[in-house]
Amino acid sequence: MNKDITAEINKICTAVENARVRMMDIVRAVQEKYGCVSDDAIEIIARNISIPRVEVESMVSFYAFLSKEQKGTVAIRLCNDIIDRIYGCDVVARAFTEELGIGFGETTTDGFITLEHTPCIGMCDQAPAALVNNVVVTDLSSDKVRKLVKTLRETRDPQQLVTRFGNGNNSSDLVKAMVTNNIRKKGGIIFPLMDSAFAENAGLERAIAMSPVEVIDEINTSRLRGRGGAGFPTGMKWEFTRSSEGANKYIICNADEGEPGTFKDRVILTELPDLLIEGMTIAAYAMGAENGILYLRGEYAYLYDFLMSILSQRREKKLLGNAVMGKKGFNFDIRIQMGAGAYVCGEETALIRSCEGMRGDPRNRPPFPAQKGYLESPTCVNNVETFCCAVRILDKGAAWFSEKGTKDSHGTKLLSISGNCQSPGIYEVPFGITVREMLREAGAANARAVQIGGPSGQMIGPADFDRRICFEELATGGSVMVFGPERDILEVVSCFVDFFIEESCGYCTPCRAGNVILKKYLQKIMSGTGEPADLAALQDLGAVIKTASRCGLGQTSPNPVLTTLKNFRSLYEARVTESKSGLQPSFDLAAALKETESIIGRASVHP
C-alpha cells in the first residue's frame, strides 16, 4: 500500500478525531482528493475509525457522488431530469460526448474528465444545468458546452467556467456562482414586501424573552405545518422533542431538497441564510438543544463556504455559541453536514443516518426521531422554509402569520415553478391559490398537465386547475412542473419512474423490486405492444408499492403512474390494443428463436 495515501488518509481521519459518526466528511474528503474511495482507502479508513471494512464499503456504495472506481479529476454531472430534457439536455449531452470523445459513465483517457448524468440538481429554473465538480453551470447549449470543455482543458479549473455571476449573494466572494435567484413573487412572510418589514433577529430576541414552552405555544397557535410537503404540525414536533428524555437534543435542518423540480431552499440558503439560522436557534431554545446540524445536499456544495462564513459571523455576534444573545444557559452551535447525492436522505430518518456517517437507509419507526434520533438522542428535523416561518411567527405573532392562507394551511408557501412556462422561478403565494391563478402568474395558461409536489406528488390536468394549493387539497413541498400541450405525458411518467428506481435505497422489497417492474410495463405500453391487461397490472402493482413500502419514498414512488392512470387514462388507453390472435404482442417470436437458429444453422419453420 502506498505510504503517501496512508499518511494522507490518516490525516483526514484524525482531523475529525477518527470519529465513526464523521465518516461522511472522511469519505468526501478522500473522494475529492483521489477521485475515488479505493479498496486501499477503504481499508485505511476502516482501520482508523475501527469498523469492519465492509461497513465503509457499504456506506461509500450508497451515495452517487462517492465511488470505489477511479473518476476523473473533474466530474461533469449533467442533470437529466424531465425539465432539463424539455430545455434540451439531450442536445447538450451530445455536445459533451462529441467534445470529450467519451460516453456517459466514462472517463477521458488522460484521466481528466468523467462524464455522468445526475438527477435534479435544483436548477430547473435555469436548465439545462450541470455540476462541474462543485461548480454549477446553467443555461447550457451545445455552443456553451464546446467553450466549456475548451476552457476546462486549458485552465484545468472548473471555477474558470464562471464568467458571469448571478444576482444577489450569488455574486459574493464566497459563492461566485452563475446561478440566478429568479424570485418572481414575494409573499411577505419569507420574502419581505418592503426592505424594512422585518428587523434582524427580532424573532430570536422575542423568543428568548419568553419561556421555551411559550415559544412552542406560539408556534402551536400559528398552526404552522412542515413545509417539506407532509405538513406535520411543527409545534407538536417541537413539543414531542422537548418532552422526550435525553440530555443532548439535536436540531437538524433538512436542506437536502432533492425532489425534482424543487429549488426554493437554494434561494433561501443564498439570500436568507441568517433567517434560517435564526429559526434553528429559536428551535434550539424551545427544545433545549445545544447542537444543530445543517444537512446540505451535495449538489449545493457551492454554498458551503458562504454558509460557513454566516455561521462564524453569527458566532462573533454572539448569536451562536455560549450564552446566545447574552441569555445565560442558552448555548447553541451548528455544524454543516454535506450530503453526497442521495434523494432518499430527504426522508428524515435517512437524513439522520447520513448525518451519523451511515448509508441513507430510512429507519423503522417507532421510535420516532423526537424520541430517538441522531445518536439515539431526541432530534427535531425541520425543513428550511419551516424554520424561516418560525422566525416570522415569533417576530410578528401567530395571529399575523395566520392572516394568510386557508383554514388548515396558514401562511404562505414557496413554490418552485419550472417547465413549459414563461417565468420559471420562485413564487411565494398564500396557501389557497388555485392552480389556474398560479399558472397565470407563471405564464403557463396553456398547460396540458401540472406535476404538483414533484414526482412523489400528483400529475393533474385542466379538470383540476380550479383546485387549491394547500394541505387540504393539493399538498406540495413546493415543486411545480408545468407541461405544455406538446409534451408526451407517458414520457414524463417514465422519466419519474426511472428517478425512483435510481433513488430507491433498496431496503424494502416493494420499492426496490416493484418500480423496476412498473418501468417494464410502461416500456411495453410505450412501445405499442401493450394490452389493456397491462393497465390493470400497473394499477395493481402500483397499489402494492404504495401500501407496503417502508418509507415515504417507496409509498409515493408509484404516484406518477397511479395519478396519470387516473387523470390521463385516455393517453394510456390509446396506446394499448387487445390481442385478437390470443398471442402476446410483446413477444417477438422471431427474435426469441434467433439464437437457436444460429446454433442449429437453419431458419425456423415458424410462420
Add this chain to the structure above:
Amino acid sequence: MSDTIAFLLDGKEVLAAKGRTILEAAEAAGTYIPRLCFMKGLLPFGSCRVCTVLVNGRPQAACTQPVAPGIVVESDTEEIKNIRKKIIELLFVEGNHFCMSCEKSGNCELQALAYRFGICAPTLPYQLPQRELDASHPDVFLDRNRCILCGRCVRSSQELDGKHVFQFVGRGSKKKIAVNAKAKLADTELSATDKAAAACPVGAILRKRTGFMVPIGKRLFDVNPIGTDIESARATK
C-alpha cells in the same frame, strides 16, 4: 396485569405482553403471519414486507410494529393476502430462482410461501439479472442469484456470531450482499458453524456437501407446510 395489552387480530381479542411486536403476539396466540426477513433471536428488520398488516387501517410491518392497547389489526384478509402474494412474486422475478435444481428446495422459505399462497408461476415479468457466485470458501457457498436481501446473514453474523462477515453494498435494484474482505468469502472470518451460515431463508448461502442429505419429499416444508407449526400449536391449546 398492567403489562398485558389487549388488541384485536382479525376480529379476535389477543393478549400480549407490552413491548411485543404484532408478529410475536400473533404467533404466541397461534396465528401465523407470513414473514421472510424475520428470524427468531435477531432484531427485527422490516425489509421484506411480507408480514404487512393493517393497524387501525394503516399498513405496518407486523415484525417491527409493537402492540398497543385496543389496536385493530387486519392480517388474514383478501387485500392483505394479495399484497403478500405480489411481494413474494416480486422476490421471485427479481432474482434467479430455479426451484427444481436448487439444493434448498423443500427447505426454502420463499418456495414454501409461494406454495402457501398458491403461486404456481409468477405473473410478473422475470428480470433474469446477472449476479455473482462466490464458491471460494471451503465450507460455505454464496449464490447471489437466489438472494432476497433479507439481511438475516448480515444480522446473524453481527448479533449472534460477533463478526461482520456480511453487509449490503449498493442501493436500489443494485443492492447486493458483500463480504468483509477485499475479494472473496474465503478471505473472511466465516466458519461453517457460524449462525450466519445457517440463517439464509433461501438457497443463497448454503453449507457445502449437505444439500442432499435429506431427500426431496422428506424435507422441512415437504412434511410441514410453512406456518403450520405455529397454527398447530393453537389447535392443541
